Amino acid sequence: xxxxxxxIEPEAAVAPEEDWRQIASALxxxxxxxxxxxxxxxxxxxxxxxxxxxxxxKGQLVxxxxxxxxxxxxxxxxxxxxERRYAAEAVEEPMSPTAxxxxxxxxxxxxxxxxxxLQAMPPLRRExxxxxxxHGQSCATIARELDLNPKAVEKHITRGLVDLNKARMRSxxxxxxxx
Amino acid sequence: MSADPRIAEEAxxxxxxxxxxxxxxxxxxxxxxxxxxxxxxREAFAELQALWDSEVLTxxxxxxxxxxxxxxxxxxxxxxxxxxxxxxxxxxxxxxSIAAALxxxxxxxxxxxxxxxxxxxxxxxxxxxxxxLSGNSRLRxxxxxxxxxxSLTQGxxxxxxxHEERRTFRVQSGDASIRVLGTAFNVDHQAPxxxxxxxxxxxxxxxxxxxxxxxxKTGAAANVLAGRISLRPGPTQDRPEWETGWFDADNIPLGxxxxxxxxxxxxxxxxxxxxxxxxxVSGRFHISDVDRALAAIEAAYGVKVVRDHNQIxxxxx
Numbered sequence: 001x002x003x004x005x006x007x008i009e010p011e012a013a014v015a016p017e018e019d020w021r022q023i024a025s026a027l028x029x030x031x032x033x034x035x036x037x038x039x040x041x042x043x044x045x046x047x048x049x050x051x052x053x054x055x056x057x058k059g060q061l062v063x064x065x066x067x068x069x070x071x072x073x074x075x076x077x078x079x080x081x082x083e084r085r086y087a088a089e090a091v092e093e094p095m096s097p098t099a100x101x102x103x104x105x106x107x108x109x110x111x112x113x114x115x116x117x118l119q120a121m122p123p124l125r126r127e128x129x130x131x132x133x134x135h136g137q138s139c140a141t142i143a144r145e146l147d148l149n150p151k152a153v154e155k156h157i158t159r160g161l162v163d164l165n166k167a168r169m170r171s172x173x174x175x176x177x178x179x
Numbered sequence: 180m181s182a183d184p185r186i187a188e189e190a191x192x193x194x195x196x197x198x199x200x201x202x203x204x205x206x207x208x209x210x211x212x213x214x215x216x217x218x219x220x221r222e223a224f225a226e227l228q229a230l231w232d233s234e235v236l237t238x239x240x241x242x243x244x245x246x247x248x249x250x251x252x253x254x255x256x257x258x259x260x261x262x263x264x265x266x267x268x269x270x271x272x273x274x275x276s277i278a279a280a281l282x283x284x285x286x287x288x289x290x291x292x293x294x295x296x297x298x299x300x301x302x303x304x305x306x307x308x309x310x311x312l313s314g315n316s317r318l319r320x321x322x323x324x325x326x327x328x329x330s331l332t333q334g335x336x337x338x339x340x341x342h343e344e345r346r347t348f349r350v351q352s353g354d355a356s357i358r359v360l361g362t363a364f365n366v367d368h369q370a371p372x373x374x375x376x377x378x379x380x381x382x383x384x385x386x387x388x389x390x391x392x393x394x395x396k397t398g399a400a401a402n403v404l405a406g407r408i409s410l411r412p413g414p415t416q417d418r419p420e421w422e423t424g425w426f427d428a429d430n431i432p433l434g435x436x437x438x439x440x441x442x443x444x445x446x447x448x449x450x451x452x453x454x455x456x457x458x459x460v461s462g463r464f465h466i467s468d469v470d471r472a473l474a475a476i477e478a479a480y481g482v483k484v485v486r487d488h489n490q491i492x493x494x495x496x
Contacts, residue, residue, distance in 0.1 A: 019215070026214070026221035033229035063207035065214045066197045069228050076232075077293065114239035126243060133231070134240040136292075136302055138199065154195065161191035162184075165230050 023064065024049050027072050034076045044079065048072040110171045117167035121160060128156040129164075183219065190223035194231050234295050241298070289321045294334070297443040297467070299422075307341035308348065313421045314442035316368075331368045334442060337419045339363040339380075354388035355403035364395075365419035369435045372405045377414045424467025433458040433480065436466075437493070444469045450493040455482060 027045045035041065048071045052064060061067055118126050127146065131137040132153075139157070143150045193210055214221050230236060292312055294300045300312040305322060312318055316334020321327070325345075329338070331352040340348045340359045348359040352366050355374040362381025368374055376385055377400040385393050388406035395401055398413040411429075420426060426439050434456030441448055443466060450456060458480055464472045473484045473491065485492040 022215070022218075022221070025218075026225050029222055029225035030229050033226060034232060062204045063197070063211050065211050065224075066207060069197075069225075073228075073232050074291070110235045111239055111242075114236055115242055118239060118243045130240050130244050132195070134237065134244065139195075154192065157195045158188050158191040161194060161227060161230065162187050164236065165187070165191070165226055168230055168233070168236075169226070 020049055020053070023052070023068055026065070027068055030069060031072055031076060034073070035079075040079055044072060044075045047075055110168060113167040113171035114164055117163050121163060125156045125160050128153055129160040132157050183223075186217075186219050186223045187227075189213070190220065190227045193224055194227040197228075198231055237295065237298065288323075289319065291317065291319045293317050294442075296441065296445050304341075306343065306346070309339040311337040311419075311422065316442065331366050333368060335365070335367040335419075335421055335439075337363070337365045337422065353403075354406045355408075356386040358384040358386070365414075365421075367421075369431070369438065373435065374403045375411075376401050376403070377419060379414065379417055379419070421466075424465060426464050426466045428460050428462055428464060430459050430461050432456060433460050433476070433482075436460055436464065436472075436476070439466045440464075440469055440472050443467045444491065447490045448473075448493065449490055452493075452495050455493060455495050458482075 024045050027048055028041060031041045031044050032038070048068060051071050052061075052068055055061060055067060056064070118129070121129070124146070128142055128148075131142050131145075132139070137145075139150050139153045142148070143153045146153075148156075193213065196206060197210060214224060288305075292300060292302055292310070294312050294314050294316050296315050298314050302310040302312060302320075304310065304320060304327075306327060308327070310318065310320075310329075313335040316336060317332045318334075318336055319330045319332065321329070327343070327346050327348040329336075329348070329350045331350060338348075338350065338359070340362055342360060342362075350357040350359065350366055352368045352374040353371040355376070357364070357366065357376060360382065362383055363379040364381075364383055365377045365379070366374060367376075376383070376395065378395045378397055380397055382394055382396045385395055385401055385403065385408055387403050387408045391408045393401060393408045393410070399410070400413040401408050401410050403409075414420070421439075421442075424443075426436070428436050437448055437450075437456065460476070460480060462475070462479065464475055466472050469491075473493075476482050476493075477484045481496045483494045483496045485494060
């Protein structure tokens with residue numbers, strides 16, 4: 001999750017205590033949706049909170065939540081990659097694709113739902129979402145190139161994400177609700 | 180799923196805002212306050228952020244853009260290029276970026292770009308630099324007020340760097356470093372101690388970890404192997420080869436070629452025999468066509484390709 005990384009304001013006064021349990025519980029929801037492997041969720045959340053505390057000790061964080069989700073997101077990807085690499089080197093125990101987070105092959109149902117939702121969108125909204133999420137264009141750039149006002153762009157993104165999220169939740173396999 | 184549509188919309192708005200390259204501190208505190216206010220907010224945001232980060236979403240969007248639908252978004256007419264208006268725009272953009280810079284002054288912006296197998300990503304940085312990232316690649320870009328740098332830790336990228344008098348652009352790839360002054364070039368991170376560089380326009384200065392430096396001009400190419408720079412014949416086309424999905428191997432370890440194919444393969448490629456990875460290979464491979472590339476390796480190098488439903492295994496014959 002990209003954002004300004006040096007989230008530290010050196011001169012900040014003593015900040016209020018963070019509620020780590022509250023943060024951990026939000027992160028748990030996030031990591032569960034990013035991986036099918038329930039056994040790694042707790043690990044990733046714990047590691048994220050430890051790193052957060054470490055950052056926190058060095059200065060006031062601009063946004064503890066933004067940083068939390070970014071760290072967790074990176075850890076999910078790292079885990080994914082290490083396991084792949086491991087799978088490539090030691091072959092005794094080949095990885096099953098069901099074990100991979102955001103697994104490309106088994107995510108077909110989800111892919112179909114997301115594409116359906118995209119197809120159902122007004123074309124302009126779809127274009128805005130593609131530009132923003134796929135090409136990383138800023139709202140200002142999109143507004144300029146599509147002759148929209150920035151507020152309208154934001155609205156398209158928001159509505160579009162909500163629709164996609166609904167579609168994603170509908171396609172969610174039951175196993176995710178366990179544990 | 181959050182039952183309250185208002186909360187879902189707010190969460191979506193925050194997901195958009197918090198995934199911008201830089202966030203200002205006022206907005207960030209507002210976000211934390213919103214998250215702290217209600218458990219339903221946190222739950223909804225966790226969902227939306229997971230959606231935002233989802234690789235399946237990336238795939239879906241790619242599919243949609245590659246296969247235009249019967250109903251096509253009306254393309255806006257090309258804007259007439261009025262110089263005066265452009266200047267006003269530039270000034271406005273400049274003013275805006277100065278304002279933005281002031282807000283995030285104690286920070287700098289850092290962003291990591293990743294691609295999955297077979298994925299290709301076009302990135303435009305805030306300074307106007309364009310980067311095309313090949314599949315299964317990872318690039319971290321750091322822009323500050325006084326410097327610009329990128330670190331390619333995996334894969335391959337083509338850079339078209341916007342020249343700036345005072346902020347040079349540096350690229351680190353394993354033990355090779357590249358200093359740029361407004362140019363287009365390709366960096367292929369083949370292994371931590373193996374980087375290949377090609378210059379398509381302008382010039383770069385390549386540094387190896389052994390202290391060696393070498394200026395490469397348009398049409399030149401070099402490898403940095405274990406920190407040492409060696410020149411090699413330059414590119415013959417005006418775009419990097421990977422954009423066409425091909426790779427010219429010239430006496431390289433098979434492991435490097437396999438890694439390149441992994442940039443496109445959706446299944447893990449594994450090997451039972453590490454000695455296989457050090458076989459030397461040469462030839463022109465269509466790496467974006469995984470089956471074809473593997474068949475070529477199979478035919479030419481005495482390697483057996485064994486497929487099952489969840490992986491591709493390479494064995495010595």
